[in-house]
Amino acid sequence: MRGTQMINLLGRRYIFFAISLLIIVPGLVLAIVGGLRLSVDFTGGTLIEFDLNPAPLPQPAEVIAIYNRLGIEDVQVQTTGEDSLIARSSFLDDETRAALLADIEAEFNQSPNVLRFDSVGPTVGREVATRALFAVGVAAFIVVIYITFAFRGIPHALRYGICAIIAMIHDVALVISLGAIGGYLWGWQIDALFLTALLTVIGFSVQDKIVVFDRIRENSNIYKKLPFETLVNHSIIQTLQRSINTQLMTVEFMLLALALFGGVTLREFAVILLVGLFSGTYSSIFIAAPVLVVWENHEWKTWFRRGKSEEALA
Amino acid sequence: MCLGFLIRGRQHDCEKFWEFYNPLDREYNALARQPLAGICTNRRTYLLSRQLQKLLVIFFIVIIAVWIDLPNNPGIHLGSYNREIETRLGLDLRGGVQALLEADLPQGESVDAEKMGTARTIVENRVNGLGVTEAVVQIAGDRRIVVELPGIDDPEAAIRTIQQTGLLEFVDMGDTPLPEGTRVQTDFSAAGVASPLSSTPVSPTPQPTPTVQASPSPEAVLHTVMTGDVLDTVEVALDDLGNYVIQFTLTSEGADVFADYTTSHVNQILGIVLDKTVISAPRIDEPITEGEGIIRGSFTAESANALAIQLRYGSLPIPLKVVESRTIGPTLGQDSLNKSLVALAVGFVIVILFMALYYRLPGIVADIAIIIYALITFALFKYIPVTLTLPGIAGFMLSTGSALDANILIFERLKEELRAGRPLMQAVDLAWKRAWPSIRDSNIATLITCGILYWFGSSFGATIVKGFSVTLALGVSVSLFTALVVSRTFLALVLGFFQDKSQARWFGI
Numbered sequence: 001m002r003g004t005q006m007i008n009l010l011g012r013r014y015i016f017f018a019i020s021l022l023i024i025v026p027g028l029v030l031a032i033v034g035g036l037r038l039s040v041d042f043t044g045g046t047l048i049e050f051d052l053n054p055a056p057l058p059q060p061a062e063v064i065a066i067y068n069r070l071g072i073e074d075v076q077v078q079t080t081g082e083d084s085l086i087a088r089s090s091f092l093d094d095e096t097r098a099a100l101l102a103d104i105e106a107e108f109n110q111s112p113n114v115l116r117f118d119s120v121g122p123t124v125g126r127e128v129a130t131r132a133l134f135a136v137g138v139a140a141f142i143v144v145i146y147i148t149f150a151f152r153g154i155p156h157a158l159r160y161g162i163c164a165i166i167a168m169i170h171d172v173a174l175v176i177s178l179g180a181i182g183g184y185l186w187g188w189q190i191d192a193l194f195l196t197a198l199l200t201v202i203g204f205s206v207q208d209k210i211v212v213f214d215r216i217r218e219n220s221n222i223y224k225k226l227p228f229e230t231l232v233n234h235s236i237i238q239t240l241q242r243s244i245n246t247q248l249m250t251v252e253f254m255l256l257a258l259a260l261f262g263g264v265t266l267r268e269f270a271v272i273l274l275v276g277l278f279s280g281t282y283s284s285i286f287i288a289a290p291v292l293v294v295w296e297n298h299e300w301k302t303w304f305r306r307g308k309s310e311e312a313l314a
Numbered sequence: 315m316c317l318g319f320l321i322r323g324r325q326h327d328c329e330k331f332w333e334f335y336n337p338l339d340r341e342y343n344a345l346a347r348q349p350l351a352g353i354c355t356n357r358r359t360y361l362l363s364r365q366l367q368k369l370l371v372i373f374f375i376v377i378i379a380v381w382i383d384l385p386n387n388p389g390i391h392l393g394s395y396n397r398e399i400e401t402r403l404g405l406d407l408r409g410g411v412q413a414l415l416e417a418d419l420p421q422g423e424s425v426d427a428e429k430m431g432t433a434r435t436i437v438e439n440r441v442n443g444l445g446v447t448e449a450v451v452q453i454a455g456d457r458r459i460v461v462e463l464p465g466i467d468d469p470e471a472a473i474r475t476i477q478q479t480g481l482l483e484f485v486d487m488g489d490t491p492l493p494e495g496t497r498v499q500t501d502f503s504a505a506g507v508a509s510p511l512s513s514t515p516v517s518p519t520p521q522p523t524p525t526v527q528a529s530p531s532p533e534a535v536l537h538t539v540m541t542g543d544v545l546d547t548v549e550v551a552l553d554d555l556g557n558y559v560i561q562f563t564l565t566s567e568g569a570d571v572f573a574d575y576t577t578s579h580v581n582q583i584l585g586i587v588l589d590k591t592v593i594s595a596p597r598i599d600e601p602i603t604e605g606e607g608i609i610r611g612s613f614t615a616e617s618a619n620a621l622a623i624q625l626r627y628g629s630l631p632i633p634l635k636v637v638e639s640r641t642i643g644p645t646l647g648q649d650s651l652n653k654s655l656v657a658l659a660v661g662f663v664i665v666i667l668f669m670a671l672y673y674r675l676p677g678i679v680a681d682i683a684i685i686i687y688a689l690i691t692f693a694l695f696k697y698i699p700v701t702l703t704l705p706g707i708a709g710f711m712l713s714t715g716s717a718l719d720a721n722i723l724i725f726e727r728l729k730e731e732l733r734a735g736r737p738l739m740q741a742v743d744l745a746w747k748r749a750w751p752s753i754r755d756s757n758i759a760t761l762i763t764c765g766i767l768y769w770f771g772s773s774f775g776a777t778i779v780k781g782f783s784v785t786l787a788l789g790v791s792v793s794l795f796t797a798l799v800v801s802r803t804f805l806a807l808v809l810g811f812f813q814d815k816s817q818a819r820w821f822g823i
Binding site for chain 2: 117
């Protein structure tokens with residue numbers, strides 16, 4: 001403590017919790033009520049992206065009509081920003097697909113140029129999603145064990161691991177919430193690339209938590225007499241510059257470049273990463289560390305007793 | 315000259331050492347216990363020669379990495395060790411077809427690993443028969459096979475070839491050949507092959523019955539003499555008259571069955587049926603007792619080859635179905651590649667500029683370290699080789715982030731120590747020592763996550779997850795090396811040129 005005036009970030013911890021909930025809850029409600037717009041990667045089905053170069057792109061309605069003539073009713077067609085059409089439908093076998101392409105060619109006098117064709121059986125898609133969830137769960141569990149081991153020198157080592165995972169779940173919830181809102185507003189789909197973004201956020205989030213926690217670990221050994229809350233606040237302030245700079249480097253610079261130059265497919269990916277990785281840094285400071293303090297003070301005992309909780313917050 | 319500066323600078327540090335002793339500080343206590351002050355000069359000279367050694371090692375590694383990174387690397391050819399070195403791009407970046415095949419057996423039934431292995435080899439052979447280079451055929455989990463066919467022009471044909479589940483049978487057709495393409499029924503059921511659970515495995519080769527059958531019609535159930543897995547070799551050849559024929563040899567087990575059968579069925583038709591469809595109906599001209607024979611027909615070179623491939627790779631020990639297929643057109647792949655490369659380059663340049671402007675001298679050192687990091691990581695990708703996909707590039711970007719983070723952690727620490735008034739060399743030492751636990755623990759947590767994701771990705775054929783975890787893990791490992799060895803060595807060498815007075819300007823405080 002070099003006598004500099006410390007900003008008291010931790011004192012406002014319930015405000016930060018509220019801000020996070022304010023963003024996460026509406027998205028999750030939307031996801032539960034409206035359902036996430038899952039892509040064929042997870043629901044099973046067929047996606048065909050094509051253009052008719054050099055002929056002009058047909059209207060989506062015309063393409064839907066062709067699908068309907070083949071007896072496929074559940075088709076959605078949308079234009080991408082890059083002069084191609086994406087048609088999503090239930091699972092098409094090879095014969096139906098060939099018939100479809102032949103019909104498109106007959107209709108527009110131009111053989112379609114297939115840019116992308118994804119066909120996923122219904123069981124496979126579901127399996128990937130559930131197994132991914134399982135893998136993340138196992139990873140989280142082992143990370144908790146590792147953090148407990150790495151922090152064994154200071155009291156309550158297990159708390160650090162659990163708080164890191166709580167904050168990680170916060171980031172995941174935020175990304176899913178964003179996916180739901182994006183799906184509602186701009187037709188985003190939860191696809192394999194979204195899963196990649198989510199994995200990236202998870203990896204980054206845990207890494208970032210440990211850096212902040214490391215400072216708490218170091219300070220707890222040096223300033224043994226200091227109240228825990230002051231100690232944590234001090235540690236956050238000390239790592240703040242690093243948090244900002246790392247965030248600038250990995251997120252703002254790299255991903256803004258990806259969002260601006262990466263084309264339409266990558267733009268959605270980049271935006272999700274931008275928000276998710278920002279959340280990764282945010283939650284280290286405003287979720288993970290404050291939850292440690294809440295745990296240390298056992299603050300839940302006073303949550304429902306108004307008078308005392310005001311006192312505890314002050 | 316360099317040496318002189320360094321020793322003088324460090325001696326100066328030693329003199330100041332005790333002024334900044336802080337009894338609260340564990341690190342300082344540890345440092346103070348070392349017999350440092352007295353033998354300062356010798357120790358520093360020793361450290362310096364260590365730095366020069368490290369510099370040489372780094373230099374050597376960079377040379378190798380740059381050599382591997384060269385676009386037209388000739389590969390390594392040392393005696394029997396041959397290795398081509400080239401950048402391998404995933405399907406999403408170069409276009410191609412990916413298919414996920416699954417054993418077509420009831421869900422609960424376990425699948426024999428050995429048979430899956432055989433099926434994989436057969437699919438691989440079929441794919442290679444198509445002339446696809448760099449095809450990947452891998453087993454994923456216990457009942458799936460991932461097939462990746464990069465850069466092919468005709469995805470439909472490729473998928474058809476893979477999809478041919480290809481149960482090859484030799485059937486008794488009596489006296490009348492059935493035309494090619496006729497759908498037939500046989501008395502050999504696929505269930506016979508597909509029940510690895512039964513304690514006594516059903517022989518895939520039913521014993522021939524000598525009874526003479528009635529002349530078959532497409533409705534009749536034809537008797538299966540044997541299945542394709544008794545075939546040993548199949549080759550296309552030219553006979554004396556210059557016609558294309560197919561020569562085949564049988565396994566010893568098949569030879570016996572074949573000898574018995576052909577002896578008693580001369581002049582009858584032994585139909586060749588693939589997936590219950592007649593592909594050829596040759597007549598038995600003479601008994602075949604030596605376990606080798608010839609199929610004649612009006613073949614062209616192409617049709618003879620096609621039949622040979624079907625015979626050779628026709629019979630799968632386990633029926634497979636395509637549960638997922640993805641095709642990415644080459645233009646879309648190229649487009650994604652170009653765009654992500656531009657994005658990567660732009661991002662990289664901005665980051666390098668920021669580091670240099672914000673952290674000044676250490677920032678420039680970190681920039682060199684980051685460039686070395688990129689060179690080594692890319693060299694590893696090429697050498698191993700790691701197939702680069704969009705998720706793979708995301709993993710690489712994230713690991714670049716953690717390489718930067720390691721440097722930022724150290725430099726923020728360095729600034730703290732310098733602000734606290736510690737002399738330069740000592741501040742550098744302390745910054746590294748104190749930043750290390752956080753770098754170590756955070757990166758190990760990332761590596762743990764990578765390991766689990768890799769296991770998940772390879773078990774379930776989720777290539778996205780696998781590509782991501784491989785590049786991230788490699789990148790993180792390299793970043794640990796560059797932050798701890800490269801940045802540190804370079805900074806230690808460069809520091810010799812600076813007096814403490816110039817700190818503020820050069821260290822961005």
